[in-house]
Amino acid sequence: MQELSPAPVAVGLNGSAITFPLKGSATYTAVEGIDLAVRPGEFVAIVGPTGCGKSTLLNAAAGLLAPSAGQVDVFGAPLSGLNGRAGYLFQADALMPWKSAIDNVAVALEPKGVPRQQALEQAKAWLARVGLKSFVESYPHMLSGGQRKRVALAQMLIRDPEILLMDEPFGPLDAQTRQLMGNLLLKLWAADRKACMFVTHDLEEAIALADRVVVMSAGPAARIIGDFPVPLSRPRDTAEIRLDPEFHHIHKEIWASLRTEVQKAYGAEEIA
Amino acid sequence: MNRAKLLVLQVLVAVALLAIWHVITVYPIFGSVKNAQFFFSTPVDVLARVWRELSGTEIWGHLWITLQETILAFALGAGGGILVGFVFARNDLLAAVFDPYIKAANALPRVVLAPIFALWFGLGIWSKVALGFTLVFFIVFFNVYQGVREVSPTVLANARMLGMNERQLLRHVYWPAALTWMFSSLHTSVGFALVGAVVGEYLGSSAGLGYKIHEAESVFDVTGVFAGMFILAIFVILIDSLVTVIENRLLAWKPGQSNAR
Numbered sequence: 001m002q003e004l005s006p007a008p009v010a011v012g013l014n015g016s017a018i019t020f021p022l023k024g025s026a027t028y029t030a031v032e033g034i035d036l037a038v039r040p041g042e043f044v045a046i047v048g049p050t051g052c053g054k055s056t057l058l059n060a061a062a063g064l065l066a067p068s069a070g071q072v073d074v075f076g077a078p079l080s081g082l083n084g085r086a087g088y089l090f091q092a093d094a095l096m097p098w099k100s101a102i103d104n105v106a107v108a109l110e111p112k113g114v115p116r117q118q119a120l121e122q123a124k125a126w127l128a129r130v131g132l133k134s135f136v137e138s139y140p141h142m143l144s145g146g147q148r149k150r151v152a153l154a155q156m157l158i159r160d161p162e163i164l165l166m167d168e169p170f171g172p173l174d175a176q177t178r179q180l181m182g183n184l185l186l187k188l189w190a191a192d193r194k195a196c197m198f199v200t201h202d203l204e205e206a207i208a209l210a211d212r213v214v215v216m217s218a219g220p221a222a223r224i225i226g227d228f229p230v231p232l233s234r235p236r237d238t239a240e241i242r243l244d245p246e247f248h249h250i251h252k253e254i255w256a257s258l259r260t261e262v263q264k265a266y267g268a269e270e271i272a
Numbered sequence: 273m274n275r276a277k278l279l280v281l282q283v284l285v286a287v288a289l290l291a292i293w294h295v296i297t298v299y300p301i302f303g304s305v306k307n308a309q310f311f312f313s314t315p316v317d318v319l320a321r322v323w324r325e326l327s328g329t330e331i332w333g334h335l336w337i338t339l340q341e342t343i344l345a346f347a348l349g350a351g352g353g354i355l356v357g358f359v360f361a362r363n364d365l366l367a368a369v370f371d372p373y374i375k376a377a378n379a380l381p382r383v384v385l386a387p388i389f390a391l392w393f394g395l396g397i398w399s400k401v402a403l404g405f406t407l408v409f410f411i412v413f414f415n416v417y418q419g420v421r422e423v424s425p426t427v428l429a430n431a432r433m434l435g436m437n438e439r440q441l442l443r444h445v446y447w448p449a450a451l452t453w454m455f456s457s458l459h460t461s462v463g464f465a466l467v468g469a470v471v472g473e474y475l476g477s478s479a480g481l482g483y484k485i486h487e488a489e490s491v492f493d494v495t496g497v498f499a500g501m502f503i504l505a506i507f508v509i510l511i512d513s514l515v516t517v518i519e520n521r522l523l524a525w526k527p528g529q530s531n532a533r
């Protein structure tokens with residue numbers, strides 16, 4: 001499909017499918033026929049039942065997985081190898097356990113050739129920004145799940161990537177902290193509006209944060225079954241916005257399509 | 273557990289063992305005392321001999337030789353193990369081709385090599401270093417190989433997404449992962465370096481703790497043999513606690529290292 005707008009799409013998945021080889025000659029097609037365009041400055045949230053292929057999709061956008069069909073475009077150019085313009089916040093723990101928080105963040109600047117002293121100073125500032133001022137010297141095992149995610153967030157943002165890929169970054173947090181972190185993320189994001197793909201299983205969080213919510217069907221061969229704009233004004237407060245009548249309207253609409261997929265994924269008869 | 277309490281219990285074990293030993297060798301429970309003393313000596317004699325040895329000068333020369341052999345065997349074995357472990361872990365073909373040879377070499381009892389090493393390297397320290405090397409090398413090799421192979425794929429993917437090149441990955445991911453595994457086997461490999469040295473000395477040399485024990489054994493000086501083993505045990509404990517200090521320092525990032533125990 002030809003884009004008409006002059007600015008190229010930041011991340012474009014065009015008819016992408018991703019198939020995993022299983023034992024023997026069997027294969028498992030996780031996602032299929034994915035068409036998704038994330039424009040520069042756009043915050044897209046991806047929701048879908050567990051195991052549908054959300055992480056797989058991000059891995060494809062990061063260049064960690066090659067699509068078995070279709071292609072991935074990054075700013076108009078087909079992606080081959082790793083996506084060097086993207087930062088990736090992984091769903092699983094990805095910090096180097098042998099480095100303290102500050103070293104984990106500072107090392108992200110080494111590939112850019114930033115001198116170490118300068119990198120450490122910037123890393124310190126970033127840790128302060130994500131509220132970890134007093135955990136600078138802590139090793140990952142000494143941090144809580146949420147604190148580790150914040151270190152990972154700082155590690156991703158310090159490189160100033162043009163595209164942000166985030167896989168359930170607030171997964172291990174309680175509801176209140178999630179909202180605080182959501183506000184923090186929005187604040188950091190609003191500063192220079194990067195293209196953003198944000199995976200979450202929390203629909204309310206998706207609506208509160210994003211410009212668009214993409215709904216995936218249950219796997220195998222999951223597809224995008226809904227693409228809903230979120231015309232809520234910014235700046236937003238992730239807690240207050242949930243009281244907005246428009247929010248409820250959008251939520252109802254998206255949930256209607258998500259619900260059947262979640263039911264399929266769990267094989268449940270009825271979800272209240 | 274409380275440190276002082278632990279120490280008291282540990283000392284109690286030693287006292288109990290010495291007491292049993294003393295009773296068996298001084299009172300005629302199992303037949304003649306002479307017989308028992310010929311085979312087991314007595315704790316008082318042994319401790320007196322240990323004291324006499326340690327306050328003399330000769331034993332320190334032997335200890336120094338053994339220490340040198342241990343350190344050299346460990347350093348060379350660990351260095352070789354790290355190098356080869358790294359190369360094999362990063363090169364599947366090489367690892368697959370050499371797999372049966374590595375396994376065969378590791379399964380070989382090292383004692384059979386001792387005379388050959390004596391032939392090749394003479395009766396000085398290098399034949400003992402070689403023996404210790406063959407023990408340390410495989411332990412470190414297998415651990416480093418495993419460590420590099422089992423780096424968390426997420427940590428690796430993350431490092432690559434941060435833009436790291438091969439060299440930076442080596443430095444920030446593979447190397448620390450390999451070292452972790454190497455350090456986890458530090459006690460074992462230092463222990464084996466010492467075993468290599470002492471066994472080598474025992475089988476043929478003119479100096480070192482193993483030689484001392486062998487010398488006593490050849491004249492049925494059981495007290496001398498036990499005294500040698502005692503000194504060896506003290507030596508082992510000292511080296512092992514040094515290793516613990518180094519380990520705690522280098523693995524400060526590991527869970528359960530800093531405040532557990």
Ligand SMILES: Nc1ncnc2c1ncn2[C@@H]1O[C@H](COP(=O)(O)OP(=O)(O)OP(=O)(O)O)[C@@H](O)[C@H]1O
Pocket residue numbers: 020021028030048049050051052053054055056057091201219
């Ligand atoms: N390496 C792999 N080999 C085989 N199958 C895989 C592999 N990776 C993922 N899958 C399968 O692909 C599907 C999608 O996985 P993915 O991790 O993308 O799900 P997800 O949507 O992120 O789920 P969650 O919300 O639980 O994180 C799953 O059914 C999973 O079993």
Ligand SMILES: [Mg+2]
Pocket residue numbers: 054055056091167
């Ligand atoms: Mg996932």
